[in-house]
Amino acid sequence: xxxxxxxxxxxxxxxxxxxxxxxxxxxxxxxxxxxxxxxxxxxxxxxxxxxxxxxxxxxxxxxxxxxxxxxxxxxxxxxxxxxxxxxxxxxxxxxxxxxxxxxxxxxxxxxxxxxxxxxxxxxxxxxxxxxxxxxxxxxxxxxxxxxxxxxxxxxxxxxxxxxxxxxxxxxxxxxxxxxxxxxxxxxxxxxxxxxxxxxxxxxxxxxxxxxxxxxxxxxxxxxxxxxxxxxxxxxxxxxxxxxxxxxxxxxxxxxxxxxxxxxxxxxxxxxxxxxxxxxxxxxxxxxxxxxxxxxxxxxxxxxxxxxxxxxxxxxxxxxxxxxxxxxxxxxxxxxxxxxxxxxxxxxxxxxxxxxxxxxxxxxxxxxxxxxxxxxxxxxxxxxxxxxxxxxxxxxxxxxxxxxxxxxxxxxxxxxxxxxxxxxxxxxxxxxxxxxxxxxxxxxxxxxxxxxxxxxxxxxxxxxxxxxxxxxxxxxxxxxxxxxxxxxxxxxxxxxxxxxxxxxxx
Amino acid sequence: xxxxxxxxxxxxxxxxxxxxxxxxxxxxxxxxxxxxxxxxxxxxxxxxxxxxxxxxxxxxxxxxxxxxxxxxxxxxxxxxxxxxxxxxxxxxxxxxxxxxxxxxxxxxxxxxxxxxxxxxxxxxxxxxxxxxxxxxxxxxxxxxxxxxxxxxxxxxxxxxxxxxxxxxxxxxxxxxxxx
Numbered sequence: 315x316x317x318x319x320x321x322x323x324x325x326x327x328x329x330x331x332x333x334x335x336x337x338x339x340x341x342x343x344x345x346x347x348x349x350x351x352x353x354x355x356x357x358x359x360x361x362x363x364x365x366x367x368x369x370x371x372x373x374x375x376x377x378x379x380x381x382x383x384x385x386x387x388x389x390x391x392x393x394x395x396x397x398x399x400x401x402x403x404x405x406x407x408x409x410x411x412x413x414x415x416x417x418x419x420x421x422x423x424x425x426x427x428x429x430x431x432x433x434x435x436x437x438x439x440x441x442x443x444x445x446x447x448x449x450x451x452x453x454x455x456x457x458x459x460x461x462x463x464x465x466x467x468x469x470x471x472x473x474x475x476x477x478x479x480x481x482x483x484x485x486x487x488x489x490x491x492x493x494x495x496x497x498x499x500x501x502x503x504x505x506x507x508x509x510x511x512x513x514x515x516x517x518x519x520x521x522x523x524x525x526x527x528x529x530x531x532x533x534x535x536x537x538x539x540x541x542x543x544x545x546x547x548x549x550x551x552x553x554x555x556x557x558x559x560x561x562x563x564x565x566x567x568x569x570x571x572x573x574x575x576x577x578x579x580x581x582x583x584x585x586x587x588x589x590x591x592x593x594x595x596x597x598x599x600x601x602x603x604x605x606x607x608x609x610x611x612x613x614x615x616x617x618x619x620x621x622x623x624x625x626x627x628x629x630x631x632x633x634x635x636x637x638x639x640x641x642x643x644x645x646x647x648x649x650x651x652x653x654x655x656x657x658x659x660x661x662x663x664x665x666x667x668x669x670x671x672x673x674x675x676x677x678x679x680x681x682x683x684x685x686x687x688x689x690x691x692x693x694x695x696x697x698x699x700x701x702x703x704x705x706x707x708x709x710x711x712x713x714x715x716x717x718x719x720x721x722x723x724x725x726x727x728x729x730x731x732x733x734x735x736x737x738x739x740x741x742x743x744x745x746x747x748x749x750x751x752x753x754x755x756x757x758x759x760x761x762x763x764x765x766x767x768x769x770x771x772x773x774x775x776x777x778x779x780x781x782x783x784x785x786x787x788x789x790x791x792x793x794x795x796x797x798x799x800x801x802x803x804x805x806x807x808x809x810x811x812x813x814x815x816x817x818x819x
Numbered sequence: 820x821x822x823x824x825x826x827x828x829x830x831x832x833x834x835x836x837x838x839x840x841x842x843x844x845x846x847x848x849x850x851x852x853x854x855x856x857x858x859x860x861x862x863x864x865x866x867x868x869x870x871x872x873x874x875x876x877x878x879x880x881x882x883x884x885x886x887x888x889x890x891x892x893x894x895x896x897x898x899x900x901x902x903x904x905x906x907x908x909x910x911x912x913x914x915x916x917x918x919x920x921x922x923x924x925x926x927x928x929x930x931x932x933x934x935x936x937x938x939x940x941x942x943x944x945x946x947x948x949x950x951x952x953x954x955x956x957x958x959x960x961x962x963x964x965x966x967x968x969x970x971x972x973x974x975x976x977x978x979x980x981x982x983x984x985x986x987x988x989x990x991x992x993x994x995x996x997x998x
Binding site: 492698 | 834835837838841845849852855860863867869870873875878879880882883886887889890893906909910912913914916917918920921923924925928936939940944947948949954957958961962969973974975976977978
């Protein structure tokens with residue numbers, strides 16, 4: 315109880331509240347503009363938050379992370395273009411509703427379902443905290459190494475159809491973090507005699523290149539386009555009443571969001587899909603799905619908004635990020651000398667509770683903002699795409715250059731920008747590179763620190779949690795092999811779709 | 820849900836033109852890095868294998884080369900998709916904008932953040948094809964807002980321009996500190 319109050323006290327500062335307000339509303343706007351997305355915004359703002367207090371910087375980025383999906387629903391519903399990658403399924407039923415002149419109903423339902431999912435996720439996080447505080451200290455070097463290894467495997471396997479490319483890019487990420495002076499033996503690794511490589515390849519420089527600059531290049535070389543969303547009429551609060559008729563779907567979808575959000579590499583996308591499938595299977599009118607079914611919209615939005623809170627669980631408790639955005643958040647923690655992991659729950663529990671309350675507050679701020687300003691947002695998203703590209707390029711400079719005032723960083727970032735553009739054009743995933751860098755670094759450090767206690771390889775799995783993690787790794791691999799075998803026997807014809815084109819936004 | 824049938828199909832990603840070019844470049848690049856393993860990393864005698872500085876580069880580059888080989892095989896054995904060189908030209912086009920970005924970064928320490936950003940925004944807006952006064956005005960206004968937000972308010976770590984030294988006394992200090 316005392317910790318809860320301390321957490322509340324952390325938020326009760328004008329600068330924290332301002333950061334939360336800017337982050338939440340900024341996140342909605344960023345999410346609503348197709349082509350920007352939270353990854354770009356967080357990447358750009360990361361270095362700017364370094365000079366701020368940890369709680370101020372973190373709440374601002376958390377605001378963007380948690381609120382972007384609310385905004386992303388607007389273009390998904392009104393113009394059939396998801397604002398963020400995780401709103402892809404929202405457009406399946408949202409856009410047909412707009413075509414049936416029910417755009418207003420679809421938007422208000424999406425907001426209500428998002429709010430339901432968001433709050434549900436945070437409540438689960440708060441309820442799970444005592445358990446986490448109990449379990450987290452049981453995670454030593456070996457456990458965290460195996461959990462990171464599981465994360466790497468899941469990230470690769472989650473990119474079905476492009477597993478080979480995802481594997482290659484994950485390995486590339488692991489390799490990138492090895493470049494530079496080895497911290498233990500002080501020997502050079504892949505520096506090719508260049509002094510600028512001795513300090514290694516900075517994660518933020520790579521993130522800015524792969525997410526922000528690549529998106530700028532992507533928009534600049536493509537044809538100019540200006541999304542044209544029509545304003546909607548009516549009160550936005552009506553969706554809350556309709557949502558109450560579909561409480562079951564919203565709760566199951568949110569639960570799936572929480573469970574899958576905790577697993578690295580899967581996240582919003584799988585949660586949305588499974589919720590959607592559940593909603594369709596249990597619906598009285600399954601044929602309406604894809605043609606404007608409110609349950610489909612609710613399932614998709616409740617699931618994806620429950621994920622951010624759940625994704626904070628492995629991040630805060632073990633220091634393991636599950637996807638690109640939490641990987642970026644991890645670097646903010648490090649910069650402020652707050653090391654996520656078991657000790658966070660022992661030493662900085664007030665900060666953890668402060669973040670929980672920030673998550674609740676951002677959901678409230680966003681829903682209130684959206685109830686009154688949806689039509690304003692439909693005007694903002696009309697920014698021409700090439701102009702947006704110019705602005706992202708200018709903003710990326712702030713992010714890269716303010717790190718160390720290094721022109722070399724800008725060149726490295728530009729090179730990763732070109733790589734990111736190629737990956738986006740080829741519909742290949744970017745996230746494995748980032749997670750490879752972060753999880754690879756964790757694996758190297760943890761394996762080294764576990765070494766003195768290991769006499770044989772079997773010692774690696776002689777503790778209960780390590781053994782469970784090992785069994786899970788084997789199960790995941792076995793299940794994947796089984797699916798491949800089944801697919802091979804079934805000779806499923808390939809069907810193309812462009813859902814993943816939005817995956818990298 | 821007619822367009823998406825199973826979880827597997829949703830997770831599939833599909834090949835696009837230019838895939839094989841990327842696959843070749845990735846394989847050559849990873850194989851080159853792997854060949855440099857003994858030159859670019861050290862081995863310390865007496866230490867355990869997994870604690871060697873060479874261990875993780877070896878694991879990652881071996882994995883990368885293996886995945887790159889299979890990725891190339893997959894691309895080569897799949898049906899050919901037309902338009903690979905058109906796609907490669909698209910990639911090359913982005914190098915121009917990477918150049919713009921680097922030139923912009925190189926100019927800031929000399930000309931100062933505010934003037935460079937405004938000039939760069941206007942030139943780039945013209946380069947991408949906008950000609951209307953409205954768009955040029957929007958570029959100027961947006962770049963000023965960005966500078967004020969990051970440099971003046973958030974005090975982000977950016978160098979003061981050398982050109983500011985030539986300004987008269989009163990303005991010089993303000994420009995050096997805030998813009």
